[in-house]
Amino acid sequence: MSTNAAAGGEGLSYAELERTHALNLYPKRGITIVKGAGATLEDESGRTYIDCTAGVGVANLGHAHPRLVEAISAQAAKLITCPTIFDNDTRARLLAKLAEVTPAGLNRAFLCNSGAEANEAAIKFARHATGKNGFVSAMRGFHGRTMGALSATHKYRDAFEPLLPGFGFAPYNNLDKLAAAVTEDTAAIVIELVQGEGGVRPAKAEFVKGVRELCDERGVLMIVDEVQTGFCRTGRFFACEHFDVQPDILCMAKAMGGGLPLGGVMVNDKVDVSVGLHGTTFGGNPMVCAAALATIEIMQDEELAARAAERGQRFAERFDAASLPKVREVRQLGLMIGVELKEKARPYLEALMDEGILALPAGPTVVRLLPPLVISEAQIDEVADTLQRVLA
């Protein structure tokens, strides 16, 4: 392990520096990543890995995409920050682009800096639009770690109660139970179309259709959290397109800024706000807007939604789960892949890393693969074959 003499001459490795000076919040993997290109990452010793984390679903374009690097560099040299009280050329172009690529009816955006903030804003906008305070979301759902987003999240909450009042939960893909949880005071239903952190669980088409109808009947807004599923991950630009559903509020982040921190909320005409109701210092800064604009244009030009569908299909055909007694189920939509095991996933994540593949968990027993959408055919084959071998 190399040492970082420059950081104070203590001779500590980067890993030791992180352990010493960062709060211990993340289960560390024990490698120090220093660079990347496409779907490949490199650690400080020069060892390379196929990246099936993509920064947790962020680097959909792969690492160091030349067009993205160019767009970020050019904007950095021109203007990095500009408060939203001023209009800005780059932000204006991104807003128009977002209205173009998001589902019909969603024409206006609030730009923020993360997925949690997108959900926070969605909660505030839904309360304001309906005059109601309650929300219903799904068990195993994940919407972020800030107090409002956490209130809509079923996991990770116990240590932080009391959270916001008026949040109810129903089992995912169970329309009857969801309908039963809606009350007179429900402002919105908040759901993912594929639960990501909750184990890579795609919604059933009838469920999503039923949620839309339920919302219309009961005067409740439909908030769809596409923070993980958006921006071509599932084989369509937004997962909404698989279900032919138009939400009232769409939450976005992760891959949106090409790796720079950017979140957003798109709303339809049911949502209206007034000056001063909400805001953020960094949201919509020209720097991240340039990155997002380039990201979307690259996704369109390189047809990355179709690529995600094709590579996902290739994985599904090559990975023979039926021959593996340790595998309970494979769940997948495009390049959002979850392999549920009959035992703990962590030892297999470590075994994959030893074999040069970086993957994620999604709950205790699911190996989650979120590779960059630019992953090559040879790389996706290697991922499928290595996973096959490691699980045999």
Ligand SMILES: *Cc1c(COP(=O)(O)O)cnc(C)c1O
């Ligand atoms: C990651 C994620 C979030 C939270 O995003 P952050 O940027 O980490 O705050 C919210 N919702 C979903 C569906 C996510 O996958």
